[in-house]
Amino acid sequence: MKTLAELRSRRWFSDQGMRGFAHRQRMQQQGFRREDMMDRPMVALINTWSDLSPCHAHLRERAEAVKRGILLAGGFPVELPAMSLGEVMVKPTTMLYRNFLAMEVEELLRSLPCDGVVLLAGCDKTTPGTVMGALSMDIPTLFCPAGPMLNDRVVQNGVARTVGAGTHTRMFWDEYQAGQIDAAGIQRLEARMTRAPGTCNTMGTASTMTAIVEALGLTLPGATSIPAMDSAHIRMATDCGQRIVGMVWEDLKPSRLLTRGSFDNAMAVQMALGGSTNAAVHILAMAGRAGITLTLDDLDAMARRVPVLANLFPSGDRLMEDFYYAGGLPALMQVIRTHLDTGAATVTGRNLGENIASAQVLDPQVIRPLDQPVSAAGALAVVYGNLAPNGAVIKPSAANPRLMQHTGRALVFDSQPEMLRAMADPALDCDEDTVLVLRNAGPVGAPGMPEWGNLPIPRKLLQAGVRDMLRISDARMSGTHYGTCVLHVSPESAVGGPLALVRTGDRIELDVAARRLQLLVDEAELARRRAAWTAPPPAVQRGFTRLYQAHVTQAHQGCDFDFLQGNAPSPEPAIF
Numbered sequence: 001m002k003t004l005a006e007l008r009s010r011r012w013f014s015d016q017g018m019r020g021f022a023h024r025q026r027m028q029q030q031g032f033r034r035e036d037m038m039d040r041p042m043v044a045l046i047n048t049w050s051d052l053s054p055c056h057a058h059l060r061e062r063a064e065a066v067k068r069g070i071l072l073a074g075g076f077p078v079e080l081p082a083m084s085l086g087e088v089m090v091k092p093t094t095m096l097y098r099n100f101l102a103m104e105v106e107e108l109l110r111s112l113p114c115d116g117v118v119l120l121a122g123c124d125k126t127t128p129g130t131v132m133g134a135l136s137m138d139i140p141t142l143f144c145p146a147g148p149m150l151n152d153r154v155v156q157n158g159v160a161r162t163v164g165a166g167t168h169t170r171m172f173w174d175e176y177q178a179g180q181i182d183a184a185g186i187q188r189l190e191a192r193m194t195r196a197p198g199t200c201n202t203m204g205t206a207s208t209m210t211a212i213v214e215a216l217g218l219t220l221p222g223a224t225s226i227p228a229m230d231s232a233h234i235r236m237a238t239d240c241g242q243r244i245v246g247m248v249w250e251d252l253k254p255s256r257l258l259t260r261g262s263f264d265n266a267m268a269v270q271m272a273l274g275g276s277t278n279a280a281v282h283i284l285a286m287a288g289r290a291g292i293t294l295t296l297d298d299l300d301a302m303a304r305r306v307p308v309l310a311n312l313f314p315s316g317d318r319l320m321e322d323f324y325y326a327g328g329l330p331a332l333m334q335v336i337r338t339h340l341d342t343g344a345a346t347v348t349g350r351n352l353g354e355n356i357a358s359a360q361v362l363d364p365q366v367i368r369p370l371d372q373p374v375s376a377a378g379a380l381a382v383v384y385g386n387l388a389p390n391g392a393v394i395k396p397s398a399a400n401p402r403l404m405q406h407t408g409r410a411l412v413f414d415s416q417p418e419m420l421r422a423m424a425d426p427a428l429d430c431d432e433d434t435v436l437v438l439r440n441a442g443p444v445g446a447p448g449m450p451e452w453g454n455l456p457i458p459r460k461l462l463q464a465g466v467r468d469m470l471r472i473s474d475a476r477m478s479g480t481h482y483g484t485c486v487l488h489v490s491p492e493s494a495v496g497g498p499l500a501l502v503r504t505g506d507r508i509e510l511d512v513a514a515r516r517l518q519l520l521v522d523e524a525e526l527a528r529r530r531a532a533w534t535a536p537p538p539a540v541q542r543g544f545t546r547l548y549q550a551h552v553t554q555a556h557q558g559c560d561f562d563f564l565q566g567n568a569p570s571p572e573p574a575i576f
Contacts, residue, residue, distance in 0.1 A: 147224075208278070309373055408470060
């Protein structure tokens with residue numbers, strides 16, 4: 001247990017010289033009492049609220065609930081705004097700024113008098129970004145998830161359907177492109193499908209990542225499943241505030257919590273949920289910040305052991321509100337208990353096994369037993385070959401079984417605008433067996449590795465009834481999307497990866513069972529193409545994007561910055 005004198009914030013406020021005088025003076029300038037900063041631990045709230053982040057529209061109010069809990073427990077709350085990465089609005093991609101947010105969180109906590117932190121986030125990159133920064137800073141940390149949005153219902157052909165964001169957006173848009181939904185119908189869907197604040201209510205990247213953080217032991221049990229607009233969410237936020245004060249006194253920081261077993265639990269949960277392929281880059285990056293070595297092969301091995309048990313879009317047919325009522329993540333973890341390290345420590349001060357001991361599955365149609373999986377295909381597979389020497393990922397549970405072993409003729413696009421223009425061309429030379437290839441969409445090439453990997457189906461094929469094709473890219477794909485998409489091809493084309501050498505007309509072979517992705521072109525021809533290849537110039541000459549392109553690692557390494565990897569301590573400010 002820490003004493004008051006040992007708190008980090010004492011360096012700012014207990015000093016009896018001019019600096020301590022100035023620090024106390026300026027806090028009192030805001031109306032805070034002298035004893036507030038002198039006699040209490042100072043707890044930061046990193047808040048990613050923004051008017052342009054609908055997933056986080058309620059976090060301004062949730063911050064007040066967290067502050068209430070901190071005050072009730074005898075702490076002093078201070079709210080610190082951080083970059084808000086609303087997935088839909090940020091261009092060219094939020095992934096470009098995940099490391100920016102991680103740096104901001106680390107530097108906010110390092111440079112200010114913070115004894116502990118509650119992270120308020122939930123949209124896709126905000127969860128790994130805030131957690132990565134907090135892991136590097138290594139002060140007591142508790143994650144307060146934004147929570148999923150509420151379900152909606154629409155009536156089509158006299159039948160009521162439960163719908164939400166993400167997966168249904170793509171489904172309905174494809175039907176609109178195919179002429180199955182008219183303009184008035186798509187406008188009605190636009191106004192109704194996302195009817196409340198909160199993250200996507202499918203098992204997209206947002207819910208995947210918050211669930212992973214809960215499995216790591218960095219949230220209160222069951223917190224990630226609570227819908228954003230449920231009154232239980234407000235109570236959970238207050239509980240977060242109350243618990244972080246205890247964690248400060250206990251000095252319960254991430255380095256005392258996270259082990260290889262914690263990350264094994266996170267990987268097992270990802271697979272059981274049928275989680276987003278985006279987790280492959282984020283979990284590797286978070287593990288790196290914690291000093292834990294993980295590889296794509298570790299993810300593939302876990303996917304082979306743990307089947308998809310959560311009946312949630314895009315692998316299943318339910319939504320996150322249904323998952324909450326079915327018992328949430330603690331119930332799912334109870335089902336896969338034999339695959340978990342139940343002795344792993346958590347923010348509650350109890351181990352994972354104790355946290356989930358009383359959890360029960362309340363709806364076995366939503367959370368399936370081990371012998372009745374939603375998909376036996378698995379939530380992730382890692383494929384290798386001369387097209388992806390360092391690996392690429394695919395989500396078999398959301399793909400077409402027919403295409404799991406497929407050979408087809410490549411149709412190659414060098415940019416997203418070129419690809420989008422071609423998709424509307426009725427004369428486009430392709431059929432349902434064509435392999436669509438998009439390159440220059442990776443971490444360096446795009447830059448930022450945007451979610452372009454769910455390449456659209458050409459309109460002429462949509463109108464002919466085709467709904468899936470084999471698609472390959474060095475981009476990512478939204479976790480809410482579906483289809484036979486091979487993603488994160490590494491190394492990417494912009495740094496000279498083999499994807500840069502593919503030409504339209506080449507034949508490509510995918511065999512997921514054999515974990516193989518092969519460009520069927522002989523080595524002599526590939527050598528000739530490689531010799532003729534030249535690296536593209538940097539897309540941007542200044543600012544953060546220039547820094548990003550110079551220092552981002554490849555997808556199989558987590559896309560962190562090379563100078564931020566590892567768990568070397570974040571240095572304390574040297575000059576006061």
